[in-house]
Every structure is written in structure tokens, then in C-alpha cells.
Amino acid sequence: RPRVFSGIQPTADSFHLGNYLGALRHWVALQDSHDAYYCVVDLHAITAGHDPSVLKRRSRLAAAQLFALGLDPERSTLFVQSQVPEHSQLAWVLGCITGFGEAGRMTQFKDKSQKQGSERASVGLFTYPILQAADILLYQANAVPVGEDQRQHLELSRDLAQRFNSLFGRTFTVPSPHIVKDTAKITDLQDPAAKMSKSSSSPAGIIDLLEEPARSAKKIRSAVTDTGREIVFDAEGKPGISNLLTIYSALSGRSIDDLVAAYDGKGYGDLKKDLAEVVREFVTPIQERTNAYLNDPAQLDKLLARGAEKARSVAAGTLRDAYERVGFFPPV
Numbered sequence: 001r002p003r004v005f006s007g008i009q010p011t012a013d014s015f016h017l018g019n020y021l022g023a024l025r026h027w028v029a030l031q032d033s034h035d036a037y038y039c040v041v042d043l044h045a046i047t048a049g050h051d052p053s054v055l056k057r058r059s060r061l062a063a064a065q066l067f068a069l070g071l072d073p074e075r076s077t078l079f080v081q082s083q084v085p086e087h088s089q090l091a092w093v094l095g096c097i098t099g100f101g102e103a104g105r106m107t108q109f110k111d112k113s114q115k116q117g118s119e120r121a122s123v124g125l126f127t128y129p130i131l132q133a134a135d136i137l138l139y140q141a142n143a144v145p146v147g148e149d150q151r152q153h154l155e156l157s158r159d160l161a162q163r164f165n166s167l168f169g170r171t172f173t174v175p176s177p178h179i180v181k182d183t184a185k186i187t188d189l190q191d192p193a194a195k196m197s198k199s200s201s202s203p204a205g206i207i208d209l210l211e212e213p214a215r216s217a218k219k220i221r222s223a224v225t226d227t228g229r230e231i232v233f234d235a236e237g238k239p240g241i242s243n244l245l246t247i248y249s250a251l252s253g254r255s256i257d258d259l260v261a262a263y264d265g266k267g268y269g270d271l272k273k274d275l276a277e278v279v280r281e282f283v284t285p286i287q288e289r290t291n292a293y294l295n296d297p298a299q300l301d302k303l304l305a306r307g308a309e310k311a312r313s314v315a316a317g318t319l320r321d322a323y324e325r326v327g328f329f330p331p332v
């Protein structure tokens with residue numbers, strides 16, 4: 001079976017609809033066809049400053065949500081990154097074959113460091129995509145389900161795999177991004193030009209999976225829409241309403257064309273009201289299942305420890321090969 005790997009940062013209490021529609025629903029779907037490795041990337045989550053008293057809780061919340069969304073511990077290996085030290089070890093080696101200028105071209109670093117003030121941005125934020133490449137390459141992943149914002153990082157992962165292979169001998173599978181266009185960039189409800197983001201969207205711009213459905217309904221009601229009153233899909237001309245249609249279509253399974261036909265002659269308010277209901281129906285069972293996992297943290301930690309053990313057995317093999325090729329001593 002082909003391998004799949006992906007990760008998500010525990011940078012908020014809840015995941016949002018962009019995370020789910022752009023990435024997580026593909027994680028769930030790919031467990032059927034792939035040997036699946038998924039990771040709560042807590043090492044990545046400390047690159048932009050964090051609070052130690054909340055990080056572990058957020059990692060558990062992340063795992064609980066992932067199981068609640070349908071990751072099956074029998075079919076997928078879900079683990080927390082900090083429990084598998086090989087990630088940092090391989091990242092160092094890959095960092096040594098990455099050009100400084102090459103890393104400097106990553107647009108996520110430019111955006112995030114600018115927001116923090118470039119003098120204050122950490123070196124970890126700069127080397128983040130190299131750690132991400134290590135995450136992926138350790139598992140010899142063929143496919144990496146992510147949103148559009150990760151395309152450039154995936155390109156770097158491919159380049160580093162190829163470069164290492166040609167410098168030191170064939171070691172890594174060259175991974176392909178798995179980006180499903182329709183929902184690859186869910187936008188901020190208040191700013192249809194920006195992607196919905198855990199760390200940079202305003203609360204009003206983001207629909208969290210774990211928030212009260214009444215709160216989501218309110219945000220959908222006040223979502224920025226476009227001039228005119230016609231409900232049509234036009235990502236450039238009407239980005240606000242098109243984003244709502246994208247979310248509606250993906251959550252309900254109805255095609256955009258079907259929705260546009262159904263709302264012919266109706267107003268933005270009707271669409272928003274119905275979308276809020278679709279969101280409520282979607283999140284309610286997920287919230288219940290998430291709480292069930294959180295109510296038994298010992299069991300949750302046990303599932304994660306088992307995942308880390310399985311992940312480590314793969315990661316250690318890959319790291320051993322990479323060390324050998326580079327000319328290091330084997331681990332003792």
C-alpha cells in the first residue's frame with residue numbers, strides 16, 4: 001500500500017472548517033487506500049511563541065478531534081511529534097543541504113515573520129519547512145494531504161528528497177502533494193482575500209469545529225458578502241458568497257450548481273441561515289465524540305503512545321539509513 005503522511009499544529013483549542021475541508025477530511029478518506037501516518041506537530045507549534053501551560057492540553061484536544069473526525073487507531077497511526085525524536089534529528093541533516101536563500105523564499109515565513117516583526121521572528125519559524133520535510137520523508141510518504149497554503153513547503157520537501165538522494169544515494173521517497181482544489185483554500189469570513197487561519201484570523205473570521213453552533217451561526221450571518229444580491233459562484237468577483245457556497249457544498253455533499261439553482265431568487269440571508277444549520281448538524285456529533293475522548297485522557301494518551309511507538313519503528317529505520325549514507329556512526 002502507498003504511504004500517506006500529514007501533520008497539524010496544536011496552535012489553538014479547536015480546528016476550524018478550513019483545516020477540515022482543506023486537509024482533515026482527506027486524512028480520513030485516505031486511510032482506506034493508504035498506510036496512514038498522521039501527526040500532531042507540537043514541535044512546529046512552538047515556532048511562533050507559545051504558552052507551556054496550554055500546549056499539552058491543545059495536543060490532546062487535537063488528537064481527540066482527529067479521532068472524533070474519523071481517524072481510526074486501527075487503520076491510522078496518529079502520534080505526537082515530540083514523542084518521536086527522529087524528526088528533529090533528520091531535520092538537522094536536511095537543514096545542512098538547504099540553501100539559506102532557498103529557505104528565505106518561503107512565503108509563509110515572510111508572512112508570519114512580518115506579522116511578528118521580522119527582528120523578533122524565531123530561527124525555528126525560519127527552519128519550520130525543513131522540519132516539515134523531515135516529518136514527511138521519515139515515513140517515505142507518497143502522498144501528503146494539505147491545503148493550498150502548503151504547496152510551496154511540499155515543493156521544498158520534494159527538492160530536499162531529490163537532493164539528498166543524488167548527493168548520498170537513494171534514501172527517500174519523493175512525496176507528492178495531495179491538494180484537492182475545490183476546498184484547498186477556505187477563506188476568512190471577514191476577509192475573503194485571506195485564508196481562514198488558527199493563528200491569524202480574527203474570531204469573527206473563523207468557524208471552529210468545537211464552538212457553539214449558535215456562535216457559528218452568528219458569524220455566518222455577519223460574514224462579509226459581496227455587492228449585488230444574486231447567489232452565484234464567482235471566486236474572483238464574489239469571493240465572500242463563493243466561500244460560503246464552497247463550505248455549504250462540501251459539508252452537505254450537494255454540488256455548487258445544485259445550490260445555485262436552489263437559491264435562485266432567494267437572498268444572502270436565506271443561504272446564510274441554511275448554511276448555519278448545515279454547520280450545526282455537522283459539528284454536533286463531532287463535538288460529542290471529541291468530549292468523549294477528552295473525558296478519558298489516560299486512554300487518549302495510551303492511544304498516542306501506541307501511535308508514537310509504531311511511528312518510531314518506521315522513523316528510526318529511515319534515520320538509520322540516512323545517517324549511514326551521510327557517514328555518521330549508527331545509533332547505539
Ligand code: ATP
Pocket residue numbers: 007008009010011018019020021022023145146147148149150183184185186187195196197198199200
Ligand atoms: P496556523 O495559523 O497556526 O498556521 P492553520 O490554520 O494554518 O494554523 P495548520 O496546522 O498550519 O493550520 O495547518 C493544518 C492543515 O490545514 C494544513 O494542511 C493546511 O494546509 C490546512 N489549512 C489551514 N488553513 C486552511 C484553509 N483556510 N483552507 C484550507 N486548508 C487549510
Ligand code: MG
Pocket residue numbers: none
Ligand atoms: Mg498554518
